[in-house]
Amino acid sequence: MEEKGWEPRIVAFVCNWCTYAGADLAGTSRLEYRPEVRIIKLPCTGRIDPLFIIKAFEKGADGVLVSGCHPGDCHYTSGNYHARRRWIVFRELLKFAGIDLRRVHFSWVSASEALKWRDLINEVIETVRSAGPFEAYRRLNP
Amino acid sequence: MEIPYYPGCTLNTVARDFDLSTRRSLKRLGIELKELSQWNCCGAVFPLTPDNVMGLSAPARVLNRAEKEGDKVTTLCSFCYNVLKRTDYRLKRDREGLEIINDFNEGDYRGKVRVLHILEVLKELVGFKEVKEKVSRPLKGVKVAPYYGCMLLRPAEEVGIDDHESPTIFEDFLASLGCDVVTYPKRIDCCGAHMAMGREDMVSEMSGRILLSAHEGGAEMVVTSCPLCLYNLERSEAPLMKREPGFKAMPVLYFSQLLGLALGEDGDGLFSGKNLYDPRPLLRDKGLL
Amino acid sequence: MKVRIGKRPKGDLVDLIERISGEDPSLCYQCGNCTAGCPAAFAMDLPPHQVVRLLQIGQEDMLLSSRAMWVCVSCLQCYSRCPKGVDISKIMEALRQVTLRRGKDGIEVKGLPVDLLSQSPQQALVAGFRKLVS
Amino acid sequence: MARIGVFVCQCGNNIASTVDTQKVAEEMKKIPGVVYTQDYKFMCSAVGQELLKKVVKEHRLDGIVVAACSPHMHEKTFRKACEAAGLNPYRCEIANIREQCSWVHHDKTKKTGTLKSTDLTRMTIERLKKNKPLKTINIPLKKKALVIGGGIAGIQAALDIAESGYEVILVEKEPSIGGHMAQLSETFPTMDCSQCILTPKMVELSMHEKVRLLTYSEVEKVEGYIGNFRVQIRKKAKSVIEDLCTGCGECIEKCPFKADSEFEVMKGHKRKVIYVPFPQAVPNIPVIDREHCPKFLKDKCGICAKVCGPKAIDYSQQDEIITEEVGAIVVATGYDLMPVESFGEYGYGRIKDVVSGLYFERLASASGPTGGEIRRPSDGKVPETVVFIQCVGSRDPKRGVPYCSKICCMYSAKHTMLYKHKVHHGQAYVFYMDIRSGGKRYDEFVRRAIEEEGAVYLRGRVSSVYERDGKVIVEGADTLSGTQVEIEADMVVLATAIVPRKGAKELAQRLGISYDTYGFYNESHPKLRPVETNTAGIFLAGTCQGPMDIPDSVAQGSAAASKVISLFSREDLVREPILAEVDERVCNACWDCYYACPYSAIEQHPLKGRDGSIVRWVARVNEGACQGCGVCVAACRSKAIDLKGYTDEQVYAAINALV
Ligand SMILES: Cc1cc2nc3c(=O)[nH]c(=O)nc-3n(C[C@H](O)[C@H](O)[C@H](O)COP(=O)(O)OP(=O)(O)OC[C@H]3O[C@@H](n4cnc5c(N)ncnc54)[C@H](O)[C@@H]3O)c2cc1C
Ligand SMILES: Cc1cc2nc3c(=O)[nH]c(=O)nc-3n(C[C@H](O)[C@H](O)[C@H](O)COP(=O)(O)OP(=O)(O)OC[C@H]3O[C@@H](n4cnc5c(N)ncnc54)[C@H](O)[C@@H]3O)c2cc1C
Ligand code: SF4
Ligand code: SF4
Ligand code: SF4
Ligand code: SF4
Ligand code: SF4
Ligand code: SF4
Ligand code: SF4
Ligand code: SF4
Numbered sequence A: 001m002e003e004k005g006w007e008p009r010i011v012a013f014v015c016n017w018c019t020y021a022g023a024d025l026a027g028t029s030r031l032e033y034r035p036e037v038r039i040i041k042l043p044c045t046g047r048i049d050p051l052f053i054i055k056a057f058e059k060g061a062d063g064v065l066v067s068g069c070h071p072g073d074c075h076y077t078s079g080n081y082h083a084r085r086r087w088i089v090f091r092e093l094l095k096f097a098g099i100d101l102r103r104v105h106f107s108w109v110s111a112s113e114a115l116k117w118r119d120l121i122n123e124v125i126e127t128v129r130s131a132g133p134f135e136a137y138r139r140l141n142p
Numbered sequence B: 001m002e003i004p005y006y007p008g009c010t011l012n013t014v015a016r017d018f019d020l021s022t023r024r025s026l027k028r029l030g031i032e033l034k035e036l037s038q039w040n041c042c043g044a045v046f047p048l049t050p051d052n053v054m055g056l057s058a059p060a061r062v063l064n065r066a067e068k069e070g071d072k073v074t075t076l077c078s079f080c081y082n083v084l085k086r087t088d089y090r091l092k093r094d095r096e097g098l099e100i101i102n103d104f105n106e107g108d109y110r111g112k113v114r115v116l117h118i119l120e121v122l123k124e125l126v127g128f129k130e131v132k133e134k135v136s137r138p139l140k141g142v143k144v145a146p147y148y149g150c151m152l153l154r155p156a157e158e159v160g161i162d163d164h165e166s167p168t169i170f171e172d173f174l175a176s177l178g179c180d181v182v183t184y185p186k187r188i189d190c191c192g193a194h195m196a197m198g199r200e201d202m203v204s205e206m207s208g209r210i211l212l213s214a215h216e217g218g219a220e221m222v223v224t225s226c227p228l229c230l231y232n233l234e235r236s237e238a239p240l241m242k243r244e245p246g247f248k249a250m251p252v253l254y255f256s257q258l259l260g261l262a263l264g265e266d267g268d269g270l271f272s273g274k275n276l277y278d279p280r281p282l283l284r285d286k287g288l289l
Numbered sequence C: 001m002k003v004r005i006g007k008r009p010k011g012d013l014v015d016l017i018e019r020i021s022g023e024d025p026s027l028c029y030q031c032g033n034c035t036a037g038c039p040a041a042f043a044m045d046l047p048p049h050q051v052v053r054l055l056q057i058g059q060e061d062m063l064l065s066s067r068a069m070w071v072c073v074s075c076l077q078c079y080s081r082c083p084k085g086v087d088i089s090k091i092m093e094a095l096r097q098v099t100l101r102r103g104k105d106g107i108e109v110k111g112l113p114v115d116l117l118s119q120s121p122q123q124a125l126v127a128g129f130r131k132l133v134s
Numbered sequence D: 001m002a003r004i005g006v007f008v009c010q011c012g013n014n015i016a017s018t019v020d021t022q023k024v025a026e027e028m029k030k031i032p033g034v035v036y037t038q039d040y041k042f043m044c045s046a047v048g049q050e051l052l053k054k055v056v057k058e059h060r061l062d063g064i065v066v067a068a069c070s071p072h073m074h075e076k077t078f079r080k081a082c083e084a085a086g087l088n089p090y091r092c093e094i095a096n097i098r099e100q101c102s103w104v105h106h107d108k109t110k111k112t113g114t115l116k117s118t119d120l121t122r123m124t125i126e127r128l129k130k131n132k133p134l135k136t137i138n139i140p141l142k143k144k145a146l147v148i149g150g151g152i153a154g155i156q157a158a159l160d161i162a163e164s165g166y167e168v169i170l171v172e173k174e175p176s177i178g179g180h181m182a183q184l185s186e187t188f189p190t191m192d193c194s195q196c197i198l199t200p201k202m203v204e205l206s207m208h209e210k211v212r213l214l215t216y217s218e219v220e221k222v223e224g225y226i227g228n229f230r231v232q233i234r235k236k237a238k239s240v241i242e243d244l245c246t247g248c249g250e251c252i253e254k255c256p257f258k259a260d261s262e263f264e265v266m267k268g269h270k271r272k273v274i275y276v277p278f279p280q281a282v283p284n285i286p287v288i289d290r291e292h293c294p295k296f297l298k299d300k301c302g303i304c305a306k307v308c309g310p311k312a313i314d315y316s317q318q319d320e321i322i323t324e325e326v327g328a329i330v331v332a333t334g335y336d337l338m339p340v341e342s343f344g345e346y347g348y349g350r351i352k353d354v355v356s357g358l359y360f361e362r363l364a365s366a367s368g369p370t371g372g373e374i375r376r377p378s379d380g381k382v383p384e385t386v387v388f389i390q391c392v393g394s395r396d397p398k399r400g401v402p403y404c405s406k407i408c409c410m411y412s413a414k415h416t417m418l419y420k421h422k423v424h425h426g427q428a429y430v431f432y433m434d435i436r437s438g439g440k441r442y443d444e445f446v447r448r449a450i451e452e453e454g455a456v457y458l459r460g461r462v463s464s465v466y467e468r469d470g471k472v473i474v475e476g477a478d479t480l481s482g483t484q485v486e487i488e489a490d491m492v493v494l495a496t497a498i499v500p501r502k503g504a505k506e507l508a509q510r511l512g513i514s515y516d517t518y519g520f521y522n523e524s525h526p527k528l529r530p531v532e533t534n535t536a537g538i539f540l541a542g543t544c545q546g547p548m549d550i551p552d553s554v555a556q557g558s559a560a561a562s563k564v565i566s567l568f569s570r571e572d573l574v575r576e577p578i579l580a581e582v583d584e585r586v587c588n589a590c591w592d593c594y595y596a597c598p599y600s601a602i603e604q605h606p607l608k609g610r611d612g613s614i615v616r617w618v619a620r621v622n623e624g625a626c627q628g629c630g631v632c633v634a635a636c637r638s639k640a641i642d643l644k645g646y647t648d649e650q651v652y653a654a655i656n657a658l659v
Helices: A019-028 A050-058 A079-096 A114-131 A135-140 B016-028 B054-069 B078-093 B095-105 B118-126 B128-134 B169-176 B200-216 B227-235 B237-243 B255-263 B280-285 C013-021 C033-037 C048-056 C060-064 C077-081 C088-101 C114-119 C122-132 D021-029 D046-058 D071-084 D098-102 D111-129 D152-163 D179-183 D194-207 D250-254 D294-298 D303-307 D357-364 D408-422 D442-451 D504-511 D550-568 D592-596 D631-635 D648-656
Strands: A010-015 A037-042 A063-068 A104-108 B002-005 B032-035 B072-075 B114-117 B143-146 B221-224 B252-254 D004-009 D034-040 D063-068 D092-096 D137-139 D144-148 D167-171 D211-214 D217-225 D228-235 D258-260 D270-272 D320-326 D328-331 D335-337 D354-356 D385-392 D427-432 D456-459 D462-468 D471-478 D483-489 D491-496 D498-500 D538-540 D573-575 D580-582 D602-608 D614-621 D641-643
Touching: A010 A019, A010 A050, A010 A114, A019 A037, A019 A114, A019 D071, A019 D098, A037 A114, A037 D111, A037 D648, A050 A063, A050 A079, A050 D648, A063 A079, A063 A114, A079 A104, A079 D631, A104 A114, B016 B032, B016 B252, B016 B255, B054 B072, B054 B078, B054 B095, B072 B078, B072 B118, B078 B095, B078 B114, B078 B227, B114 B118, B118 B128, B118 B169, B118 B255, B128 B169, B143 B169, B169 B255, B200 B221, B200 B227, B200 B237, B221 B227, B221 B255, B227 B237, B227 B252, B227 C122, B252 B255, C013 C048, C013 C060, C013 C088, C033 C048, C033 C077, C033 D462, C033 D471, C033 D483, C048 C060, C048 C088, C060 C088, C077 C088, C088 C122, D004 D021, D004 D046, D004 D111, D021 D034, D021 D063, D021 D111, D034 D046, D046 D063, D046 D071, D063 D071, D063 D111, D071 D092, D092 D098, D092 D111, D098 D111, D111 D648, D144 D152, D144 D320, D152 D167, D152 D179, D152 D194, D152 D211, D152 D328, D152 D550, D167 D217, D179 D194, D179 D357, D194 D211, D217 D320, D217 D504, D228 D328, D250 D303, D328 D504, D328 D550, D354 D357, D357 D408, D357 D491, D385 D408, D385 D471, D385 D483, D408 D427, D408 D442, D408 D491, D427 D471, D456 D471, D471 D491, D538 D550, D580 D614, D592 D602, D592 D631, D631 D641
Parallel strands: A010 A037, A010 A063, A063 A104, B002 B032, B002 B072, B072 B114, B143 B221, B221 B252, D004 D034, D004 D063, D063 D092, D144 D167, D144 D328, D167 D211, D328 D538, D354 D491, D385 D427, D385 D491, D427 D456
Antiparallel strands: D137 D573, D217 D228, D228 D320, D258 D270, D335 D498, D462 D471, D471 D483, D580 D641, D602 D614
């Protein structure tokens, strides 16, 4: 599949209140960023089940981004702490399973950080591109 | 009861009064001070730079010796107490440091020793009530000001034998002997310590404030548990008298000397007469000698 | 007097002092409690809180030329009362160590009176030599 | 098979310039279950909405996807239109192809935008297929409020709520309302007499027809959720029948026994055993302090009953448990002051003339024990030199608390003024670290103390305080001059740290609200939801939340009241149906969700057998409390809990549609 013109596919799991709104603001501000990202909106990063991420890889994602409110700003007060804690464990697990950590990203983007969102997406896509297509996973899950 | 005892350098030399009076008094209370079979100088100061554990090797050697001879060790001098206690505190919490020191000392200290100041022995192992009961010659009418200094109290979490701001262990002890205890604000201040070397002016100022404070509290004598404090306090009296005409010289002695007296020891064995200001006339006046 | 305050070069004296003493001067909020209770402050050209202050703003020369470190008696009153747990006695010790290691002493041993050496308790000499002489 | 309609909006040129909307619509037609697709110029316009309604009806659609702007813009609009067309609004989903596609990908060939829009719309369609119709939830609402704590904050909240016509119960644990403010002399920054401005409010509250005042009472148990709390209140026996007592005070006058007064902070200051805390107490009904009354200890005395004309004394009175149903709760339990006996160097408790700030308030108060004359406690002399020490226990991580108590800078300045007004030749000194006087006319106030009243401010802490010849010696530092200072004072006043009420944590646990490490109650958001807690329906007012002065406490009381009033102004509570739901067959009672939920919305529920015995426990979601964050869902390892509107199935459907 390593054909010419390969572009990575990224799935972004974002919370409704901060990052989703931040991504909207990037639009309202007419910023431009790489188009290879698909956003899935959830009420809170605390809602994110690590299995969502596994599933995304299984369905052809080459990289995953999770982003929510800054610490202390969570709309639900502490959901992002839960997410963060789960994330750390999950990352360890991925590392253990031999998955290239360049494929998984965690960030905080607030409703006002359109620029950060733009840079983040471009950066994540660059990083995932450097990791190449996620062939290994797809071979495991034909 | 036998308790391993670390005398330190001064107790067999300039502070013989302290050593003798303590041994005798404790014997009367059923405690035998058993001098460590081998010991070395503790170094007199606890090294304040945590980056260097080697400074702890001397006191660690003492602790190692003590561990072989019992589960506790007592000292009389506040300086020794402070150094041993802090060393022990550090080594108990710093495994790595302990290993280095043991390596260097060719020792095997495991941190199983409890370092006790003699006042703690009196409070915890004997009990001030017990002391009071054994007192045969209550020191009625003597106004005594206990002087703590720094080494028994600070740092509170490592050595503090009592509350570091409002300690009472010394007062409680003296009260059990029947003294009129004078509590005065400067009893926890520093006497000038090693400034004795070269900065007598500082010592005289610092010890002078302590003496003045005790004097204002109505004290007739000051007791201490440290040979250096005693030295500094005594030597600051003459200059103080010059500065403060109202101040009259008063004896400075070891608390154990009063303990011995109260327990009925005879005075000749307790006071060698080395004091700059001899306490005996005052005690005689009070009918205690 | 005006001092120059600038970015501290790495590995300079201030860092060294922090490393040797294990103390973090940035914790100090200059409340002055150390100075208030220091029994030796009367003899210091720089009171304890200013020693910490000068560390904070990286003034090595002023620190090293000060007599404060030599007259600090390590009584720990400053540490005992510091609300932020800064142990100035350790900072003073570090300053002494650095100076001693550079071969500069706090006292002239030759000038000490003989009867002091013979009459004073050993603690005074041992402590004094360890603190003040390289 | 589903019958889904898809509308792709052009948004004028906003979408259409980089997305081929027609192509997107056509692509969608290929998806199984999609029976209708169309692109249109302005979906949100009246015409667009009409179109949507018409299509829904004509094609008997059971679901709609609108590919248009962000759901934050028009989700509500389109859902409403669906509802009007008879379709469940939660069967309408939005694909965001404007903010997150056409506006951020500027490719004029439309290739990029069209591809991404197709993907996004497809994902939304698959998600929609798994959507269940949901119904908003209507929760009945009890329009009665409970206020806990009758300090100035609680009084203000209760009055505001009562004024808007709703019933209020105010529970105060002391025999009188008033709180700390009743103890103060004059108050910064205006220097008006505390009693003079407080007493009228206390009286107004007690007279208000909508207010039920329960003094000498405490909240014991709280159950339920927003709109429907059930509370149990213990009304302690006053030993005085309130309906009969006329407040004549005869009993107090004749009572021969005394106990320490809680109100007068001075050590050894006494009140009678039957007492009101202070003369202006509200209600003006005495209580018997049973711990000190010999009638209760050894059945002696009984004088009060004999002298009471209306026979209001009742020694056999029992505590009463009152159950009330309320829709909202305001917590206003106030603060305590840190006991400073632990600061040995300040001599508090040892030196008589070292007193606390609150003590000084009583000294300066016209209704205080000295009638407002500043006299020191040891010998009653007028002190000529007074030293005020700030930050005692505050900003002291080693032995006190690390935070700033916020009000003591101001009241210390006030104290110097009060002192100077009463002792003209006296000199006030203040030891401070920083002066924190942010606020309207606050810094001017402090400057006045210095410039006009001549208070001398010394920047530094005090290291020790001791007595000498009847003087109190204060040793400190003045860091500005770099020197040690010593002051021979006659009296020393300590500005001690503000700390949470004793028992604050226990009350929080009873209420199910959170608190910080010290025990101050947590607001929902420090900036944007300052008087709400994370438990819906429970609000905060005053110093139970953190140190603050009277103006702030009052502002908070009013803010909490307005939250209650706006809650009560609705018929009932309408909630979005985005709620967690437990599958009780699968739940294995591990309580992971219970601990994870930030809103304490999970309840531990017993499942009972036919004989009434508990068979097993399961988690159950309290719909009143759940905010729909979904933290519990991810926490549940048994997959027993799911979030309506964002179910696992829906999310997986969207992920599956990626390619
Ligand atoms: C020395 C001093 C001087 C001050 N001077 C000023 C000043 O000049 N100007 C100014 O603006 N502010 C001043 N303040 C601050 C002022 O006291 C507070 O801002 C104000 O009193 C806070 O009111 P509150 O209602 O939050 O708390 P509180 O006054 O503490 O009231 C809380 C009430 O709740 C009751 N309560 C507690 N727990 C329970 C329970 N579990 N159940 C039922 N009832 C309970 C208590 O009995 C009390 O009546 C001063 C404070 C001090 C210490
Ligand atoms: C540099 C700086 C940094 C800050 N950082 C923080 C921070 O980190 N955290 C924090 O909590 N606070 C911060 N603040 C404070 C914060 O900005 C204010 O507390 C807050 O913005 C006040 O909101 P406001 O609504 O009262 O006033 P404003 O934000 O001033 O809003 C007033 C509005 O009214 C409009 N208006 C004015 N007159 C009229 C009129 N006649 N008719 C109609 N409309 C009118 C104005 O156009 C404006 O939109 C900061 C302030 C500054 C200066
Ligand atoms: S007491 Fe501590 S915080 Fe205060 S000035 Fe001294 S070192 Fe700094
Ligand atoms: S240790 Fe040194 S600086 Fe600290 S109080 Fe004692 S003399 Fe002063
Ligand atoms: S629905 Fe949204 S995208 Fe369509 S016209 Fe309205 S604002 Fe524009
Ligand atoms: S209880 Fe009786 S005597 Fe006491 S105040 Fe009430 S009415 Fe008067
Ligand atoms: S019975 Fe109790 S309250 Fe009544 S008068 Fe006697 S002591 Fe006072
Ligand atoms: S308000 Fe002032 S006195 Fe009170 S803690 Fe803060 S800085 Fe200290
Ligand atoms: S004016 Fe602003 S910067 Fe100055 S003290 Fe007040 S809050 Fe601080
Ligand atoms: S969705 Fe959030 S608020 Fe609702 S029960 Fe789950 S964790 Fe609690």
